[in-house]
Amino acid sequence: MKKLVGISLQEITPDxxxxxxxxxxxxxxxxxxxxxxxxxxxxxxxxxxxxxxxxNAALQASGYRTLTSKPGHHQTMIQLLTKTAGxxxxxxxxxxxxxxxxxxxxxxxxxxPASAVSECVKQATCLLNQVSQRISDQKAD
Amino acid sequence: xSLTLASVLFKDYRRRVLGLLLLHPxxxxxxxxxxxxxxxxxxxxxxxxxxxxxxxxxxAQTRGNQKLYTANRECPVFEELASILRKTSGxxxxxxxxxxxxxxxxxxxxxxGSVAQGRETTRSDVDVLLVGTAGFAAVAEALxxxxxxxxxxINPKVYDKREWAKLIHSNNGFALEIMEKPKxxxxxxxxxxxxISRYQSAGDNT
Numbered sequence: 495m496k497k498l499v500g501i502s503l504q505e506i507t508p509d510x511x512x513x514x515x516x517x518x519x520x521x522x523x524x525x526x527x528x529x530x531x532x533x534x535x536x537x538x539x540x541x542x543x544x545x546x547x548x549x550n551a552a553l554q555a556s557g558y559r560t561l562t563s564k565p566g567h568h569q570t571m572i573q574l575l576t577k578t579a580g581x582x583x584x585x586x587x588x589x590x591x592x593x594x595x596x597x598x599x600x601x602x603x604x605x606x607p608a609s610a611v612s613e614c615v616k617q618a619t620c621l622l623n624q625v626s627q628r629i630s631d632q633k634a635d
Numbered sequence: 636x637s638l639t640l641a642s643v644l645f646k647d648y649r650r651r652v653l654g655l656l657l658l659h660p661x662x663x664x665x666x667x668x669x670x671x672x673x674x675x676x677x678x679x680x681x682x683x684x685x686x687x688x689x690x691x692x693x694x695a696q697t698r699g700n701q702k703l704y705t706a707n708r709e710c711p712v713f714e715e716l717a718s719i720l721r722k723t724s725g726x727x728x729x730x731x732x733x734x735x736x737x738x739x740x741x742x743x744x745x746x747x748g749s750v751a752q753g754r755e756t757t758r759s760d761v762d763v764l765l766v767g768t769a770g771f772a773a774v775a776e777a778l779x780x781x782x783x784x785x786x787x788x789i790n791p792k793v794y795d796k797r798e799w800a801k802l803i804h805s806n807n808g809f810a811l812e813i814m815e816k817p818k819x820x821x822x823x824x825x826x827x828x829x830x831i832s833r834y835q836s837a838g839d840n841t
Contacts (some may be wrong), residue, residue: 584776591775591791598760600792605802605809609793613771 495577502570503558513551520547524528524583524618527611535599538606541614543627546571548618548625552578555629568593569591579625589617589625644719648675648683656693657717658725659786660706661757663696669704672784692716718753721819726750726785727763730821733781740769742831744822745774747813750787760788763821764813766799766831800834 499505520543526532527541549571553559557580560567568574571603572589578633598604644652651673656664666684668678684704688695707713721727726746734744748762749755760808761781765774771793778789794802814832816830823831 587779588772588775591771591779594760594788594790598762603809604792605807607771607792607794608798609771609795616772 495574496544497557498570502561502564502567504561505557506554506559508555508557513554513629516547516551516554517622517629520544520551520618520622520625523547524615524622527615527618534606534608534611536590537538538596538611538614541611541618542592544618545592545614545621548621549575549578552625555625556634575621579621579628581621581624585617585620588613589621592617648673648679649687650720651675652680652687653692653716654720654725656704657713657720659757660708660713660717663703663705663784665701665703703767719798721750721753727819727821729781729784730761730763730789733777734765734774734822736775737769737773738822740773741765741767741822743767743820743828745813745828746819746821747816751818752816760790761785763789763791764818765791765793765822766796766828768792768795790816796831796834800832803832 495503510605523540525542527544529537541592546568550559553571553574558574558578560570569590573586575589576583576586592610595606595610599606644650645653652669652675653667655673656662663809664672666680666791669675669684684693684695687693688704691707691710692713693704696703696705706717710716730744731747734741743764743766745751745764746761749759750761763775763778771791774791774793781789799810803814810832818834820828
């Protein structure tokens with residue numbers, strides 16, 4: 495990750511209050527994503543946002559943040575989850591596919607299928623649990 | 636079916652080489668690169684590439700001590716050949732092979748959007764529609780290996796049969812556009828797809 499400093503990352507001292515706020519926001523977005531009355535698109539957006547907030551919390555807890563001025567910081571945060579939260583490669587593949595799904599919808603106005611929403615909610619739930627657990631372990635050390 | 640078509644029309648190496656170069660007409664490749672991307676042997680490739688260049692299907696350039704090959708867009712049958720490859724050994728075969736493990740869970744899989752319409756740019760994604768019982772994660776994992784082979788991102792839209800039919804019945808613009816515009820079938824054919832799209836389960840008239 496050191497190699498990416500100055501390119502897409504910046505080194506920071508973890509701000510545990512900010513990290514805890516990110517996790518709270520991730521949980522709030524995830525619970526919004528579970529409201530079945532709202533559109534699939536909005537549920538997907540909320541779940542995806544939750545994924546990014548969890549990923550960001552994991553990254554900051556590892557002592558880095560993305561340079562948001564650079565393009566591709568969503569992709570960076572997702573790819574780095576192997577290092578920042580011990581996420582396996584298969585899961586990264588799925589998270590990255592969800593990211594592209596969202597990009598395409600933003601540009602084309604395509605609709606989101608239910609399959610993508612349920613996967614996004616499932617991934618957001620797993621990631622939030624995994625990252626929360628890891629961060630509480632890190633803080634305990 | 637499409638694999639048989641392509642392999643009947645072109646010998647193995649020729650099919651692979653043309654599939655790579657004619658479907659990426661803006662790109663130049665050196666021999667070892669072609670060998671790596673098409674899973675062929677560089678030694679045997681030289682002769683094939685030279686033959687194709689001599690016939691004017693490819694253009695050979697020398698840069699330093701390396702020979703680079705690129706598709707010849709000026710070739711009178713370039714468009715036709717590229718179209719055959721797009722529909723056969725190119726994307727469809729690659730995607731069909733990747734989706735094979737999920738075949739029992741897919742009723743229809745097709746390419747839509749710019750690639751199917753032949754108006755793709757080098758940066759266009761491959762838009763794939765899947766209708767069946769397969770889940771998004773399984774499809775994303777199955778298609779992952781195709782990104783490098785095709786040199787393009789693949790964006791799958793995974794629908795349940797009933798959800799897809801509902802979109803058609805509600806005159807959804809996205810769904811109707813897929814029905815009307817050109818597409819390339821990966822799994823199933825147009826007849827089966829029409830049938831799925833008109834599908835109405837008992838008691839569901841929405």
